[in-house]
Amino acid sequence: MVPNLNASGEVGFDLNWYDSDGNWVYTGSSYATGLTDVGVYTFTVTQTHTVTSCESEATTVTLSIQDLPNIQLPAFSDVCIYDFIIYLNTGTPAGGTYTGSPGILMMPNGDYIFHPEYAGPGIHDIIYTYIDPDTDCQNIAIQTITVHDRPVVAITDLNEVYCVSGEEVILHGNHPGYGNFSGSGIVDNGDGTAQFNPADADVGLIEITYDYSDIVTGCYNEVIDTTIVEGPPESVGIIDISDPDICVDFSGNITLEAVGGSGTWVNWFENSCGGNSPEILTSNEDSTIITIAAPEVSTYYYAQWETECGVSEICAEDYIVVTPFPTIPDTAWATPNIVCFEDQDSISLFIIGGNYGDILEWTQDSCTGAVVGQTDGDPLKIITPDTTTKYFARWINICGESSCTDVVNVRVIRPAEEVVVANPDSNYFCKNTLSELELRSFGGKGDSIVWYYDEDGLYPVPADTIISFNAKRDTILIVPPTISTSYYPFQATPCEQIGGSVSIDITVFHDPIAPDTAYAYPAAVCFGATDSVTLIAEGGDGITLEWYQGSCEDGVFLGSGNDFKVFPPNFTTAYFAKWVTPCGISACEETQIEIYEPTSNPDLIESDTNNICAGNLSEIQLTMIGGSGDSVVWYSDACNGTPLDPSLFYYQSPMRDTIIIPAPTTDTTFFGNWATLCEASECVSIDILVFPQPIIMDSITASQNGFCSGSVAEISLFAHGGEGSLISWREGSCDGPEVGLTDGSILTIPSPTDTTVYYASWTTVCADTECDSIQINVPPTPVDPVGISIQESLICDNVVDSITLYLEGGNGYEVIWFYGPYCGSDTIPAEAIHSLSIKGDSIRIARPAQSQVITANWASYEGVCGSSECVSLDVFVYEAPTAIYSIVNGESCMNSLLQFTPTSLAGTGLITNLNWNYGDGTVIDTNLQVDMFHAYEAAGDYTSQLIVTNTYGCEDTTWIPLTISPNPTADFDYLAACLGEPVQFTDQSISAVDSIGNWMWFFNDPYSIYDTSTLRNPTYAYSQAGVYEVSLTITDTSGCVDEIIQDVFISPSPTSYFKLGTASCRNVPVLFDDSSYTVNNEIGTWIWNFGDGSDELVINAPDDPDVSYTYPLEGNYTVSLRVIDTTGCAGETYYQYFEVRPIPIAGFATQDTACQTGIIHFFDTSYHQPGTTAEAWSWNFDDGGYAYDQNPVHSYIETGVFYDVQMIVTDSYGCSDSIT
DSSP: OOOOEEOOOOTTEEEEEEOTTSOEEEESSEEOOOOOSSEEEEEEEEEEETTTOOBOOOEEEEEEEOOOOOOBOOOOOOEETTSOOEEEOOOBSSSOEEEESTTEEEOTTSOEEEOHHHHOSEEEEEEEEEEOTTTOOEEEEEEEEEEEOOOOOOBSSOOSEEETTSOOEEEEBSSTTOOEEEETTEEEOSSSEEEEOHHHHOSEEEEEEEEEEOTTTOOEEEEEEEEEEEOOOBOOOEEEESOSEEETTOOSEEEEEEESOBOSEEEEEESSTTSBOOOEEEEOSOTTEEEEEOOSSOEEEEEEEEETTEEOSSOEEEEEEEEOOOBOOSEEEEESSEEETTTOSEEEEEEEOOBSOSEEEEEESSTTSEEEEEESSSOEEEEOOSSOEEEEEEEEETTEEOOOOSOEEEEEEOOOBOOOEEEESOSEEETTSOSOEEEEEEOOBSSEEEEESSTTSOSBOOGGGEEEEOTTSSEEEEOOOSSOEEEEEEEEOSSOEEESSOOEEEEEEOOOBOOSEEEEESSEEETTSOSOEEEEEESOBOSEEEEEESOTTTSEEEEESSSEEEOOOSSOEEEEEEEEETTEEOOOEEEEEEEEOOOBOOOEEEESOSEEETTTOSEEEEEEESOBSSEEEEESSSTTSSBOOGGGOSEEOTTSSEEEEEOOSSOEEEEEEEEOSSOBOOOEEEEEEEEOOOBOOSEEEESOOSOOTTSOSEEEEEEESOBOSEEEEEESSTTSOEEEEESSSEEEEEOOSSOEEEEEEEEOSSOBOOOEEEEEOOOOOOBOOOEEEESOSOOBTTTOSEEEEEEESOBOSEEEEEESSSTTSSBOOGGGEEESSSSSSEEEEEOOSSOEEEEEEEEOGGGTTOBOOOEEEEEOOBOOOBOOEEEESSOSBTTOEEEEEEOOBOOSSOEEEEEEEOSSSOEEEESSOOOEEEEOSSOEEEEEEEEEEETTSOEEEEEEEEEEBOOOBOOEEEOOEETTSOEEEEEOOBOSSSOEEEEEEEOOOTTOSOOEEOOSSOEEOOSSOEEEEEEEEEEETTOOEEEEEEEEEEEOOOBOOEEOOSEEETTSOEEEEEOOBOSSSOEEEEEEEOSSSOOOEEEETTSOOOEEEOOSSOEEEEEEEEEEETTSOBOOOEEEEEEEEOOOBOOEEEEEEHHHHSEEEEEEOOBOOTTOOEEEEEEEOSSSOEEOSSSOEEOOSSOSOOOOOEEEEEETTSOEEEEO
């Protein structure tokens, strides 16, 4: 700032100021010049009398404005609080001073430094001040320096104790995703977590380090926490069992003692280490000794030390043997149990089942009979008895004997003797006439009779054919056999079978069976050609084969036997064969002898037609009239020549006397006769005539053509080629009036007066050919036309490819068309004209490339009769517009605004209309070629269209297909979190077509500048509780975008707190008064830990969280409370230290002198823990008397009464005990 110019004047005078040019600038004692530019300025000041206006001489004042010194102070980088000091020597020019932050210090040598730790965290001003020694002008430069504090680091989930055998756990730092772990047993995961394996860390105190460098500031910090790894307990050495061997009825208890090893407690198991626990009947404080009920069965017992870190590696084991009473064997038998007399030297006795025996004892005749032997359960081998004998078995052990088994019989069998005689109730019968047959045997010796089909006893009579039998089976009732059979009875014992010399023979007669087939040889005979025929039957069964002629039942009996010869009959005859037995007659089998009779001659052959036009018929029918035979044979070359192939017949009757065959193509004679296998009759024949078809002529010519009407009297028409009987000449059409019928190729007729077409065709009895024609041109004299008209009202070059022209009025042979305004100037070529009429007065030609004059006139035939006058027409051709547009500036997404930019060309004239059709039902018309904007509301494939119209109505259309991608659907979910915990956000967005390529999260945290993320599934930790509007914006690979906003509630953690006194006494209930609280929620769970190793006490609302607890042991305890609110958020654990003091041990003694003096002295003998003393005593003498001294004296009035005296002693801490 430039100072004011000041002057002092005399009283009654004004001060006037003038600039260097003498111009007045101000009146007053202090003049603010307002100058700012550097330089030297000159002013003068005068005094002017306020009454007389007299002015003094001027006084010169010089003002020099110096420039401020130009100083620079470079910017400072951010530092961490622990960084080294920064020397402040960067300000220029040198020699200035540094102020601003408390971290700025001036060294004794005059240098300035910045000390981050003295400055403290935050943004600090560094002010550099410099005074120019020449001008004394001062200027400052200010920069800031940011000091970042060390980040707060902590391991969030490290336990105080781990077991060496415990599972590997994951440790987390308080900066999710960042930081490094190190230490014994640690494997850093590189994402702010680490695997901690207690086994790798080994037993002992373990230090674990977690360090972290702030991802924003780069500042570093670390924390070192400790934990303890405990090892497993030592194994039990042996188990000592009080009674290791007992009987099953032992009723006492057994003591088990674990010897050796160490741990917190001993686990006891039955049958396997870790199996079921035994039922412990009694135990003491030491779990190494237990008392159990005696087991009912032999049992293994296992002991294993356990601590909180697991169990010992090895179980000690021992065994209690329980010997049960022996049980009776389940089954006993002898092998063999049937013995043939004098065939067996020894037998073996066996048992199955029974149990718990040491000795297996066998006796004879009864359970208490003579002992024949003992084993340990193996079979007993003894000498074979001479007679049938009974044996018994039982188990024996130290606890007693079992019952005996059922009797085991050993049978000794005597030799067998053969049957003497056997007979049936019938030896002969027809098959299936009996329902049963009895067989009997007599004499001999044995256990039973076994019946066989053979004398060697190899094929026994099946059991399913035996209907019944008596006990010894010497009489049996059987199903009668169906064939003749012999039966042999054998006497049988288990040792042998004897028989084979006595038998019963049964004869069975069968019903006859019809022959399978019968035939004659030869089977066909020409009449009178042989003397005999043999009849043969095959198959069937019976005694006699009989032959009959004519019928099976009542025919003529011819004789018996096979290969039976008979005389040939005069005509075809049937013969029958059948088998005969005493049981009946079979059915017949038939054959026949066929006799071929002589043929007779036919009369004639008839046909459905004898005359055929070639190609008109595809088939004819031939019928033989008269004659006889087996069938007719047909020929087409000669009688008895080559027969016609029946497979080529379209139809044939059973005897071929009527056939339908392909129609012949030339004149043909057909022959036929009757035939048998023995002969053929004489032939008859028929002639079939085939007429040819006419052939179309090649062309027609005329003697004269193209003449003016009336100039020629007659003309001749000439037919060339073709073939037929006659030529039919007609006028106008093939069906027009006939003008002549000639058998030659020339027709002469009067000349026509006008152009006429003549037609001609060959004709025969079969058909007429197609016509050929010739036009006789008789042109008239042309008549002038009226004008030319055009069909197309508008000719646009992109729509009209051809134009249609009509010559109006006039007449002539033909019309000649020209380009240009004159006839004969530029004839339109014939190949460029598509004539729509015979004379060419209506034509279609290609659209001219540009506007054109078209001219035409009528002409006579070849010009012989002249031409008419010409007429002309102006044909205007307009250039169509060219529709062009592009789609720019936008993504092809739903509801995204697209820009449609037209760049169409007008063609002839101007663009007058643009019709936009966006393909979604939206159509817009405009007359301005400007950008259009449109957004599609639905995804899909669309075809946009632009139709452009110009001044003359010509249009052009163009299309651009486009695909509108569906917008993705933004959605996310999150796991509700408590304050201080990171919220896990999970993207649940959906993209219908493309994949999502970008996620932008805004967590809306006003307490942080880093509240965004581009991860798909990020986490974010809020520093304050509350409701936050979190937004997710997604963009798919097509560029389509969607956004969703949700409220995220961050619950505040509850505060754990309780009230508790400083101390209590052992065995005295302590009241714990909950004072925890929370905001916005309710506390749902209280977890108390009383610090004495007891289980945590968990209380759930609505139960009362205030609890009382009694400590059984004195000591110092850390009591903790952790609360969890109804949203699952847990407060930090609150701890209080609490002392449980020991109680005194009450005791007293008496000096009984009542008998002498009536007075009893009571002496306090209570014990007090060190540091405590007795403070109070209370005595109750049980007779209504009380005392409060330490050692009172009391007199009882009544004698002979027992009194319960109670003393209560209280120490200096208020802890008390009583004794009675």
